[in-house]
Amino acid sequence: MIQYTRHILDNGLTLVCNTDSSTPFVSVNVLYKVGARDEQPHRTGLAHLLEHLMFGGSRHVDDFDARVQQAGGESNAFTNNDYTNYYIILPAANIETALWLESDRMLKPKLTRHSLEIQKHVVVEEFKQHYLNRPYGDLWLQLRPLAYKTHPYRWNTIGVEPAHVEHATLDEVRTFARAHYAPDNAIVAISGNVTASRALELVKHWFGDIPPANTPGKKYPEEPEQQEPRRLESTDHPIPVPSDMICIAFHVGGRVSGNFYACDILSDILANGESSRLHANLVKDRPLFSEIDAYLTADVDPGLFILQGKPAKGITVEKAEKAIIDEIQQLAGEGITERELQKIRNKIDLRLACSEISYQSKAFHLALFEYLGDVDLVNSERARYEPFTTGDIKDIARKIFLPANSSTLVYHSSPTP
């Protein structure tokens, strides 16, 4: 059970705090409710580019990182389609340094032409390192526009292509920051060796006078229901691809929908652990795949259920793909056993017990669940998995694993040179 306190400041900033006196550290986690889904289709990658620029100092801070390091701390951030998350972990005695730094860059980040030029290069190298210079790196660049036609999830956080980042202007970056980096669009979550009253006092002190942006509420275009199967055969790769790969995406519910939790159970049944169905049946029993996985994108808006695997050498794409389809059809037709369901519940218990271990994880999850609309999920999420029976799981499988709900991407291996 994670104890926490929650306050909303007059300027709209939400603070959630958990005291953990078992660690000498504290994590100050700041989540901005802005991600790649808030970008314009012609200028993607902006939210992530801005995340890089936020480390370039602010009105009263010359060198952000140096200040963190002097305090014995470390800091990082990540951006996804739904939000941008920053954290500083440092010895608890220096918590005020973290709040000074975070409040100052919320108030007035230094967004200069010079740092924009440099960070564009850095982000383009990041783009290459993760998406272009490794086999299958461009998977999500291809899969998203196949699975989404309307919703901004059709592009990646890194951007549609390097040119989107390269052509971003200082004005665009500044406008984006002004609209989204403000107390009424942020959550500060703190976990570690600090009392709730002290945390509140300090957060009020450092953040209390930052004006809200009052940016109007956001609406994202809804993805229309998919009507027929989609398929992309990929043969032209940025660099050679040694093995074939099959990836099938199905539309599912958003992160806090009941559908999500049922699908989470379903993905565990398919691919969590070596006794899971896909591993046991398609890697070990009939060795058709060299590796296989099933997972959810866990997006705030309706996301994707992904089945992904590489056929073993000598196995054709047709045969391997049919084996996956047979597995999910069997699941949808015959359902799962009580023992399988119990096994997944046991796995979820361990996962949740582990997420309570570290103060960093607690600070992040408090911020995330607050963003998702119910901070108490940090304690009550276990119960969300409870109501599903084996029959419910079968029904969900039947509803989701439909050809008309699927987008299939096949990588055909490059001929060996």
Added chain:
Amino acid sequence: MKINRHSPPALHPPGTPTLIPHRDTRLGNGMNVTCLHDPLQETCKIDLVLPHGIYHQPRPLLASTTINLLNEGTGTLTAAEIAEFFDFHGASIELHTGMHHSTISILSLREHAGKMIEMLATMILESAFPRREMEIFTRNKKQQHEDNMGKTSYLAQRAFSRLLHGEQHPYANHFTGEDFDRVTTAGIREFYRARLSATATRVILSGNVDEAALLPVVERAFSSLPPLPLAPDEEIPPSPASPGIYRVDKPKAVQASIRVGKEGARLHEEDYIPFLLLNTVLGGYFGSRLMSNIREEKGYTYGIHSANVNLERGAYWMISTEVNAGQANATVDEIRKEITRLQEKTIPDDELRLVKSYYHGEILRELDGVYAQAGTLRYYLEYGLDLSFYLRALESVKACTPARLLEIARERLPLDKMIFVIAGGEQ
């Protein structure tokens, strides 16, 4: 109250780490058991450290294949039954093959810890190494290897290890695609049995550990592990290639992977901690000189790092980065400049103070919580040390002067002794 944002809040120096006491027990057959208990945890972790490493394998890939087959079947249980056992209890199992030791780690809710220990013992004492499971494993690993050969980072790392240690040296861990086809179950069994030794095996129980209940379980479960004496590992001298630049061709790569390095500092050496501090200045943290120059000023890369890797019978030091293909040579020039700067000018006091604070914080983070301490303790126990090593390290960090670091930079980082590997990029 009006806020003064101009003056930063006062800084407090990081404290000293609180070490969780560990208890060591030697069982009747000579097996070592170490316990670290934290009553706040709901979980218990079991690490079994075996004396089987890459250093001891007579053929490539034998050690990792052996270790990875330990959960693939025993005399009485199939691979599927073992997998079902762990999964049904919600437990996770990880198998890691190291240079001198291998580790099997199991994490479970504390109430299942006893059962986990019993299953672990069954896997260790009755492992069957079934041929079919071995063939599936090696075939899949071979395919993964072939996929990896498409990455400049993998190509650079392989070449670097081979050049630095010598192709035949165990630390190079060199293998080819064909080596996967040459692993046999007979070879695995022979290798496994020859080093199965209670006296050279350790179990570490950490998290919520009911020692009174679990020690007898360990004692009973592992009682038939033989107390076989093993000779200490001999030191095999490396046979590095001549220093200089080596290129690995990778057409069409949009980034080049660069590895730079040489022999490193060893744990028992007097300048070990000062060298780690020096390495931090150069490439060991986000604000390092290499990051500031090559990422934050030039924008050639997403990241560049350096690290010292201490092994039981040697050590190496390495810089690694992935850079824009057109700027590989320029990056190498900048790396040279930064190393030379460390050898010509003492590190300014401000910078050294900052790095010391960061490094101090880093040590505290490495020791934060029972699982972090169990993990680092496992490492130091192999050197006959324990976590008090860190208390001495903190003293050593405090005492380190810019003059001493300049000296170490000259001794430890001569450019004419370094191997440079560039995979992909301009020729």
